[in-house]
Amino acid sequence: MNVKSKNMKEEWVDPDDAPEADEEWFRNAHVYIGDTLIKRGVGRPPIKNAKEMLSLRLDSDVLERLRASGKGWQTRLSKHIKEAVLKGAL
Template sequence: MSVNKGDSTPTWVDPDDAPELTEEWLEGAHLYRGDQLLKRGRGRPPLERPKIAVKVRYDQDVIDTFRASGKGWQTRMNLALRRFLAEHDVSELDQR
């Protein structure tokens, strides 16, 4: 005969003990289709200076160099441009 040792924790949780789903909670929720994130909740405030998507053409060797640096290459490219702007007057550049 088996003896109940009494040290097991219950695995059943009463569904009535679940927190109430409010509009505020739903607005902050992430929406997924399978493993793909479709919509991110409003959990973080909007950025003070959001990034802007633009179409730009660069020389192939410039892109190859940044891409070879691995994940985050666009962020590093943005940082390199920001540092360049801090050190140079763009209006004085030769536009050849």
């Protein structure tokens, strides 16, 4: 019977067919000692002006309206606060 069963897994791939780990592969690899990440491999470049995480308490009615404005409300709020600060309004 040559028909594959629905329960059969994907075709087996021989691990010896994996690409060779060359110098570039090791340069770009994450380095761990145990479970601790020591060096992160190549990834997203660092952001020049990264945003900072903070806790902020808002009135529930204000927060409700912000969330109701749709996806991206936190970015829009940050933009409005930044504009107000730069104008000297805050």
